[in-house]
Amino acid sequence: MANWEMFRELDNLRREVDEAFRGVGLGRVLAPQFLTGAGTKRFPLVNISEDASDVFVEALVPGIDPKAVEISVLRNTLTLSGERKAPETEKTHVWHRNERGIGKFSRTIELPAEIDPNRITAQCRDGLLTVTLSKAETAKPKKIAVSVS
Amino acid sequence: MTDKSITNSGEQRTPATREETRSMERYLRPAVDIVETQEGLTIITDLPGVDRENLEVGIDKGILTIQGQVKSAAKGNDVYREFDLMNYYRQFQLPEVIDQEKTRAEFANGVLTLRLFKAEAAKPKRIEVQVA
Numbered sequence: 001m002a003n004w005e006m007f008r009e010l011d012n013l014r015r016e017v018d019e020a021f022r023g024v025g026l027g028r029v030l031a032p033q034f035l036t037g038a039g040t041k042r043f044p045l046v047n048i049s050e051d052a053s054d055v056f057v058e059a060l061v062p063g064i065d066p067k068a069v070e071i072s073v074l075r076n077t078l079t080l081s082g083e084r085k086a087p088e089t090e091k092t093h094v095w096h097r098n099e100r101g102i103g104k105f106s107r108t109i110e111l112p113a114e115i116d117p118n119r120i121t122a123q124c125r126d127g128l129l130t131v132t133l134s135k136a137e138t139a140k141p142k143k144i145a146v147s148v149s
Numbered sequence: 150m151t152d153k154s155i156t157n158s159g160e161q162r163t164p165a166t167r168e169e170t171r172s173m174e175r176y177l178r179p180a181v182d183i184v185e186t187q188e189g190l191t192i193i194t195d196l197p198g199v200d201r202e203n204l205e206v207g208i209d210k211g212i213l214t215i216q217g218q219v220k221s222a223a224k225g226n227d228v229y230r231e232f233d234l235m236n237y238y239r240q241f242q243l244p245e246v247i248d249q250e251k252t253r254a255e256f257a258n259g260v261l262t263l264r265l266f267k268a269e270a271a272k273p274k275r276i277e278v279q280v281a
Contacts, residue, residue, distance in 0.1 A: 012229055045232040051225035058223065060232060062197040062259035087182060087193050087262075099180035100195055112228045127197030127259015128234075 015110070043105045044080060044129070048112065052141055055111050055133045062127030063100070069124065071131060073117050078131065081106035114139040176238035179215065187273055189247065189266035197259040198234045204256060206263065208249050213241045215261065246271035 019042065044059040059080055061069060069082040083104045111133065119134035182193040192213075196204065199217035207214050217237040243249070243265070251266040 008228070015229055042231070047223065047230045047232060048228040049223055049225035050228050054225065055228075056224050060197045060259075062195040063193075064258060066258065087184070087191070094185040096183035096185060096190075097181050100182050100193065124258075126199055126201075127195070 011112075018110075042107070043084075043101065044107060046080075046107070046109055048109065050112055050135075053135055055113055055115060055135060057109065057111075057131040057133070059129040059131070060127065061124065061129045064127075066124035066129070069122075069129060071120075071122050073115065073120060073133070076111045076114055077108050078111055078133070079106065079108045080129070175235050177235045178239050179217075179237045181239070189264065192241070192261075192263040192265065194239070194261045194263075195259065196237050196256075196261055199237065199259065201256055204261065206254055206261070208243065208252065211243050211245065213243050213263075215239050 044061050046060075047058040049056045049058075057078060061080075061082070061084075064082050064084050069080065072079045072081075081104070084102050086102045114136040115133040116136045120131065122129065122131045124130075179194050179196050181195075182191075184191045184193075194215055196215075196217045198219045198221075200220070203218040203220070205214070205216040207216075215237065219234040219236055221234045246267050247265045248268040249265075253264045255262045255264075
């Protein structure tokens with residue numbers, strides 16, 4: 001079991017490194033400066049967990065209309081995108097605090113297993129989005145009965 | 150502008166904070182937007198994962214307290230984590246010009262919107278100059 005934990009730590013490290021270098025490639029250097037594209041801050045934050053048959057992805061999406069969140073799956077990646085709109089305020093106003101970010105977002109997450117694209121459900125409650133993805137039959141552990149001869 | 154604004158900039162006059170050493174629970178400080186208009190203040194707070202029933206907003210002695218309890222219902226074994234859901238807690242010192250009775254609160258999609266109105270005496274008034 002200790003080995004398994006070590007691989008998980010390595011996998012987390014790899015994810016962190018991928019995330020840190022995203023958008024730093026040469027393409028970005030040559031791109032025009034005024035097109036800032038995606039922000040540097042991660043949004044939404046995600047938690048990934050799994051059990052024998054499903055993968056669960058939780059994302060924090062406060063203030064986003066659940067119907068406006070786009071979820072798409074390609075092979076073993078999940079993409080969440082949408083827009084967080086600015087609060088409606090009158091014209092004459094003064095900002096005292098501005099800690100919540102606004103704007104469009106898109107985030108692609110690598111899933112830990114092959115999934116079945118036809119069996120995905122998503123639920124959004126109080127700004128917490130939960131996506132449940134069923135693992136593909138080939139990725140599920142299979143029990144093999146030993147027959148006694 | 151800064152000396153006229155009705156909230157304090159910086160943290161010089163922090164309201165009473167919870168005694169952290171005695172409390173076993175950990176709290177998150179939710180992100181807020183505070184906008185002042187001529188009518189009053191709008192405070193928008195992100196509280197993802199909080200139920201309407203577990204959200205407490207109160208004003209006591211001029212201190213606004215926002216408190217939310219989160220019940221985590223994560224399934225399965227963790228693969229990768231970026232956030233931990235914790236209870237939320239944050240306080241603000243309100244200026245005296247706020248009419249506390251008129252406060253309205255809305256909660257939708259994990260975002261709390263509080264509207265606080267200024268007392269009539271504190272609103273800016275325009276005085277027409279009569280031309281004789």
